[in-house]
Amino acid sequence: MLILGEKSLSVLVKWILDLVFLGGLAITITLPYGLRWYMNTLYPTSSENYSFMLGFLYFTGIVCLALVNEIRKIFKTLNRRNPFMMDNVKSLNRVGWACFIIAAAYIIKIFFYNSVLTTIITMIFIIAGLFSIVLAEVFRQAIEVKEENDLTI
Numbered sequence: 001m002l003i004l005g006e007k008s009l010s011v012l013v014k015w016i017l018d019l020v021f022l023g024g025l026a027i028t029i030t031l032p033y034g035l036r037w038y039m040n041t042l043y044p045t046s047s048e049n050y051s052f053m054l055g056f057l058y059f060t061g062i063v064c065l066a067l068v069n070e071i072r073k074i075f076k077t078l079n080r081r082n083p084f085m086m087d088n089v090k091s092l093n094r095v096g097w098a099c100f101i102i103a104a105a106y107i108i109k110i111f112f113y114n115s116v117l118t119t120i121i122t123m124i125f126i127i128a129g130l131f132s133i134v135l136a137e138v139f140r141q142a143i144e145v146k147e148e149n150d151l152t153i
Contacts, residue, residue, distance in 0.1 A: 005081050014075040021068045028061045052112060060105050067098040084143045092136035099129030 002008035027034065035054055070091040077083050103125035110118055 004078055004083075006079070008079070010075055010078045014072065014079060017068060017072045017075060021065065021072060024061065024065050024068060028058065028065065031057055031061065049112075056105065056109055060102050063098050063101050063105075067095055067102075070094045070098070084139060084146050086140075086143060089136045089140045089143065092132050092139060096129045096132035096136065099125045099132060103129060 004010050032054060035050065035057065039050055039053075073091050074083075074088050077085055077088055103122050106118055106122040106125065110122065
């Protein structure tokens with residue numbers, strides 16, 4: 001199976017990311033209704049604060065949509081077989097910072113509504129942010145080497 005280019009795995013992943021982006025957009029738009037239903041139906045005696053959760057989910061949802069959009073941009077270049085571009089370095093840096101922002105939001109949530117899952121998600125986003133920043137630097141160095149080789153030939 002091809003990994004990059006037309007009719008490849010990267011095209012399938014890009015298509016899935018498009019669906020995730022559209023689904024996330026729909027969830028974000030319907031969030032007040034969905035959250036109200038969730039809290040009233042599943043946890044009618046819950047002590048969780050609807051306003052806090054709504055604001056928290058809107059904030060992290062919008063940042064996640066931006067994160068998924070940056071990953072979609074990266075996969076567009078992969079499908080064109082041109083991954084070593086400065087645009088991808090910028091996108092990877094944005095992905096890293098978006099992960100750090102989400103991790104910070106979850107750290108704040110720990111003080112209000114802590115759970116094991118909240119702590120795990122915080123750690124995952126910190127690791128993903130660090131990974132994205134390191135990968136951006138690897139891509140930047142690969143671009144420099146590629147440009148040097150292009151000039152040599």
